[in-house]
Amino acid sequence: AIRYLSKRRQERVRLIGDTLRQEGFDLVLLQEVWSEQDYSDLKVKLASCYPFSHYFRSGVIGSGLCVFSRFPILDTLLYQYSLNGYPYMLQHGDWFGGKSVGLGRCGVGVTAPLLSLSLQLHAEYCRDKDSYLPHRLVQAWELAQFIRHTSKAADVVLLGGDLNMHPEDVGIRLLRGWTGLQDAFVEATDIKGCKNGCTLVPNNCFTDKSELLPFPLGIRIDYILYKAISSFTVKCEELKTTMGPAPGTDIPFSDHEAVMATLHIQRQGQPVGATLGTADPALADVVTEARTEVGVGLRAAQRQRYSSGRMAVLALLLLLLQAVAALGTLAGLGADQPFPKLSFCLLAFLALGILVLATGLHLFHTVEVKMLHGTEDQMWMALRALQERP
Amino acid sequence: AIRYLSKRRQERVRLIGDTLRQEGFDLVLLQEVWSEQDYSDLKVKLASCYPFSHYFRSGVIGSGLCVFSRFPILDTLLYQYSLNGYPYMLQHGDWFGGKSVGLGRCGVGVTAPLLSLSLQLHAEYCRDKDSYLPHRLVQAWELAQFIRHTSKAADVVLLGGDLNMHPEDVGIRLLRGWTGLQDAFVEATDIKGCKNGCTLVPNNCFTDKSELLPFPLGIRIDYILYKAISSFTVKCEELKTTMGPAPGTDIPFSDHEAVMATLHIQRQGQPVGATLGTADPALADVVTEARTEVGVGLRAAQRQRYSSGRMAVLALLLLLLQAVAALGTLAGLGADQPFPKLSFCLLAFLALGILVLATGLHLFHTVEVKMLHGTEDQMWMALRALQERP
Numbered sequence: 001a002i003r004y005l006s007k008r009r010q011e012r013v014r015l016i017g018d019t020l021r022q023e024g025f026d027l028v029l030l031q032e033v034w035s036e037q038d039y040s041d042l043k044v045k046l047a048s049c050y051p052f053s054h055y056f057r058s059g060v061i062g063s064g065l066c067v068f069s070r071f072p073i074l075d076t077l078l079y080q081y082s083l084n085g086y087p088y089m090l091q092h093g094d095w096f097g098g099k100s101v102g103l104g105r106c107g108v109g110v111t112a113p114l115l116s117l118s119l120q121l122h123a124e125y126c127r128d129k130d131s132y133l134p135h136r137l138v139q140a141w142e143l144a145q146f147i148r149h150t151s152k153a154a155d156v157v158l159l160g161g162d163l164n165m166h167p168e169d170v171g172i173r174l175l176r177g178w179t180g181l182q183d184a185f186v187e188a189t190d191i192k193g194c195k196n197g198c199t200l201v202p203n204n205c206f207t208d209k210s211e212l213l214p215f216p217l218g219i220r221i222d223y224i225l226y227k228a229i230s231s232f233t234v235k236c237e238e239l240k241t242t243m244g245p246a247p248g249t250d251i252p253f254s255d256h257e258a259v260m261a262t263l264h265i266q267r268q269g270q271p272v273g274a275t276l277g278t279a280d281p282a283l284a285d286v287v288t289e290a291r292t293e294v295g296v297g298l299r300a301a302q303r304q305r306y307s308s309g310r311m312a313v314l315a316l317l318l319l320l321l322q323a324v325a326a327l328g329t330l331a332g333l334g335a336d337q338p339f340p341k342l343s344f345c346l347l348a349f350l351a352l353g354i355l356v357l358a359t360g361l362h363l364f365h366t367v368e369v370k371m372l373h374g375t376e377d378q379m380w381m382a383l384r385a386l387q388e389r390p
Numbered sequence: 391a392i393r394y395l396s397k398r399r400q401e402r403v404r405l406i407g408d409t410l411r412q413e414g415f416d417l418v419l420l421q422e423v424w425s426e427q428d429y430s431d432l433k434v435k436l437a438s439c440y441p442f443s444h445y446f447r448s449g450v451i452g453s454g455l456c457v458f459s460r461f462p463i464l465d466t467l468l469y470q471y472s473l474n475g476y477p478y479m480l481q482h483g484d485w486f487g488g489k490s491v492g493l494g495r496c497g498v499g500v501t502a503p504l505l506s507l508s509l510q511l512h513a514e515y516c517r518d519k520d521s522y523l524p525h526r527l528v529q530a531w532e533l534a535q536f537i538r539h540t541s542k543a544a545d546v547v548l549l550g551g552d553l554n555m556h557p558e559d560v561g562i563r564l565l566r567g568w569t570g571l572q573d574a575f576v577e578a579t580d581i582k583g584c585k586n587g588c589t590l591v592p593n594n595c596f597t598d599k600s601e602l603l604p605f606p607l608g609i610r611i612d613y614i615l616y617k618a619i620s621s622f623t624v625k626c627e628e629l630k631t632t633m634g635p636a637p638g639t640d641i642p643f644s645d646h647e648a649v650m651a652t653l654h655i656q657r658q659g660q661p662v663g664a665t666l667g668t669a670d671p672a673l674a675d676v677v678t679e680a681r682t683e684v685g686v687g688l689r690a691a692q693r694q695r696y697s698s699g700r701m702a703v704l705a706l707l708l709l710l711l712q713a714v715a716a717l718g719t720l721a722g723l724g725a726d727q728p729f730p731k732l733s734f735c736l737l738a739f740l741a742l743g744i745l746v747l748a749t750g751l752h753l754f755h756t757v758e759v760k761m762l763h764g765t766e767d768q769m770w771m772a773l774r775a776l777q778e779r780p
Contacts, residue, residue, distance in 0.1 A: 057764040058472070074775070076768060077539050082448070082470065103539065149467050149493065149540045342732050349739045374447040378466060385464070 001064070001254075003035045007206065008251055013038045015246045016253050017045040020068065024049050025260070028068040029160040032254075039066050056102035065102040075105040079146050081139040082371045101143055103150060133171075134297020136164065137290050138375045140171035144178040145378070155232045156265055157181065159225040162199075162256060167220055174290045177283040178382070181225040184236040184261040193241030196220055199257040203244060206255035224261045231268045238262040284386045291379040298372040305365035312358035318351040391454070391644075393425045397596065398641055403428045405636045406643050407435040410458065414439050415650070418458040419550040422644075429456050446492035455492040465495040469536050471529040472761045491533055493540060524687020526554065527680050528765045530561035534568040535768070545622045546655055547571065549615040552589075552646060557610055564680045567673040568772070571615040574626040574651040583631030586610055589647040593634060596645035614651045621658045628652040674776045681769040688762040695755035702748035708741040 001009045013033075020028055020042075028050065033039050039055045046053070050068035056078050058065075067073065080100040140163075151157045159181060165171045167183070176183065185197040194201055198218030202209055212218060228234045241257040322344065329339050391399045403423075410418055410432075418440065423429050429445045436443070440458035446468050448455075457463065470490040530553075541547045549571060555561045557573070566573065575587040584591055588608030592599055602608060618624045631647040712734065719729050 057760040073771075075535075075538070076771070077535050078472075078764070079469070080472065082468070105539075145465075145467050148465070149495075152542050342735060345732060345735060345739075370447040374468070381463075381466070 001032060001034055001038055003037075009035075009038075011249075012251065012253055013041065015249060015251075017042050019246065019253070020046055021049055023260075024070075026070050027158070030066050030068070031064055031161055033064040033066050035064075042066075042068070054102070054104055056100065058100045063100050063102075065100065067102065067104045069104070073104045077103040077150070079103070079142070081142050082374075083135045083138045083368060101146060103146075105154070134294050134300075134372060137171050137174065137293050137297075138371060140165075140175045141178075141290065141294075141375050141379065144175050147179045147181070151179075151227070151229060155228070155230050156234055157227045157229065158263075160223070160259070162222045164221060170286065170289050170293065172223075173286045176225065177286050179227065181227045182234075182236075184224040184226060184239050184259075184263070185220065188236040188239035188261070190238040191240075192238065193243050194218060194257055197239060197241060197259070199241055199259060200255075201257060204252050204255060204257070206252065222256055222259050224259055226261075226263060228265070233266050233268055235264045235266075236261055237264050284383060287379050287383050287386065291376055291383070294372055294376050294379065298369065298376060301365050301368040301372055305362060305369055308358050308361035308365055312355055312362055315351045315355035315358060319348065319355065322348050322351065391422060391424055391428055393427075399425075399428075401639075402641065402643055403431065405639065405641075407432050409636065409643070410436055411439055413650075414460075416460050417548070420456050420458070421454055421551055423454040423456050425454075432456075432458070444492070444494055446490065448490045453490050453492075455490070457492065457494045459494070463494045467493040467540070469493070469532070471532050472764075473525045473528045473758060491536060493536075495544070524684050524690075524762060527561050527564070527683050527687075528761060530555075530565045531568075531680065531684075531765050531769065534565050537569045537571070541569075541617070541619060545618070545620050546624055547617045547619065548653075550613065550649070552612045554611060560676065560679050560683065562613075563676045566615065567676050569617065571617045572624075572626075574614040574616060574629050574649075574653070575610065578626040578629035578651070580628040581630075582628065583633050584608060584647055587629060587631060587649070589631055589649060590645075591647060594642050594645060594647070596642065612646055612649050614649055616651075616653060618655070623656050623658055625654040625656075626651055627654050674773060677769055677773050677776065681766055681773070684762055684766050684769065688759065688766060691755050691758040691762055695752060695759055698748050698751035698755055702745055702752055705741045705745035705748060709738065709745065712738050712741065 001013060003009065006012075016030075030042075033042070033055075036055060036057075039053075043053050046068055050070055052069040052071065052073045054067050054073050054076050056063065056065040056076070058078055058080055078100055147157060147159070157179075163172060163175075167185075175181065185191070191197060195217055197220045199220060199222040200207060200212065201218035202212045202216065224239070226234050226236070238261065240260045240262075242253060242260075243257065244252055246253050326344070391403060393399065396402075406420075420432075423432070423445075426445060426447075429443075433443050436458055440460055442459040442461065442463045444457050444463050444466050446453065446455040446466070448468055448470050468490055537547060537549070547569075553562060553565075557575075565571065575581070581587060585607055587610045589610060589612040590597060590602065591608035592602045592606065614626075614629070616624050616626070628651065630650045630652075632643060632650075633647065634642055636643050716734070
């Protein structure tokens, strides 16, 4: 819901508010509520049934994450991914969104702190030549690490959001394997709504049809993942998606279908040891696969850093050359020829512009290289730990 | 230790390595090791006595955080503060450093996971008119929140670093109050080294003497903070700082004196409940004071956002006006007068330059406003929780 850009935004926000009020969920995780005004309107509307809420602010325009809850939100924390696309890819806009994960610690009763995470990963714009894959993998890895480090005192971890990945993608396997999170769709005893739990479907009037040509049934791209930590068990009883237009109207709520899960959370007799990550022997393969992709991204970033640096140096040389020429003219050399002021001036501005841009790009790709390198290192550390585990 | 800029860098890094090897600490937290080559050299040199180490990569040039440990480093996580000065304050450079906190989970024996954090907050450049105070408070708050959320499964939390704050400053009080961390200097039974535990002292040849004029004894600016979480107690037996030149040389190790603490960590009979933050009634006052300062910063950021936005709009208007004039000339209007090509061109480039700069500034201050606003909100949530606590 981008103000001025999204179609029929206010109508859809009103519809979402109405439905949330009617359905009376325990916990609602929304994303891409870009306008804080929309959040405030929803907050006022939902005050009676969801007395607790939080809006996560991040990035230039924000990621639009918010949480509405029937239970008190005790504490929040926002973690922005270190990599999130490129600022110069204006048409993709992920960088400006400052994608992040928002953590809300809810108290359900007094004894069951619940960790709920609302998030969105970098979008995939072209599946065949997906240049953002390394960024998305860095995000998936940072998300997994963030969950591992923050979830230890929780009883139940809930994660909901648009992960921008197909269920079998390496990022999903990495996230699930490294954190031990379970997929509500896989575990559910009862599934309703779109076929295969798809949430990005071709017959939604807000989706880009051409993107979905290879997937006539749609893609399952929005997930609810969960995990019981201490003396609790979680079972997914029902998973449901919305289907097309909101009841009584001709438009859907959003360009993605909503996912709803009914979870049965039960306290067990005695605490089980906190399991961090599954002991799945295939996990090492997944981490290795992800690490290879990050390595590919690292080398691409290194090339871009080099070429932008070279461009900056060339622009600087051109400027220096011009300065020498200008000084020479001032000193009276070549005074018999007319000095081409206008083209000289244009060239200088062009060189200056290129210098500024190329320097900016060089700095940006330097950060990118650092982050990809750091993630590669961490994955290597993880692999070593996996191999040492009996 | 900035390559090419810092004085006698290689000599000092060699001295630091020698001393660390001789002293044989359990855990070493270094910062401002800007050059990864220096880290690699130290790693090779210290491999025998500190077999485990990690270098945290962040920002454009990085924050230079690294950890050397006698105990295995099981896992690491890096959290970059959301605000960290201004990119256009080149002479201060904090923005390019990407200040962050690095978390390393160490296993001491099998049963005592230890959480150690190495970090640095935004520098203070002018105490009387400290425009970075709101940024430093946001960082102190984010740090405190990060510790609260990640420390729950640890037995002991150790935090070491240059906090760039005097012991009585609101940021330190906020950090200590909100996390329950104890100051090793305050708790130590035996104190050696510089008077009052100062680490930024005037007789260090690398410090800026004029900065320390109001503080002839120096400032205590580097801290070791700790906290026992579960069934452990921590006692600081000795706190020591280095004093001036390294033994056998004429130069100190760094522009700050090093801090060393001997901590006695003991397992208690039965687990005590995890205490998050002290129940100190003064804590609400500290949070209120910090929130007021963040509010001041928020209003300043809003003003800057407004004025940079206005500047961008004016530049755009000027460009449009020029476009109209150029089109008018092309259409043959005013053809009797010569068109001032050069000055027209210069003016257009100037307007374009201002437009780009002002837009960039506007985006930057928009992020700043969001982050300050978010912190203000979180502090308000914390205050409400404090007041509701019996």
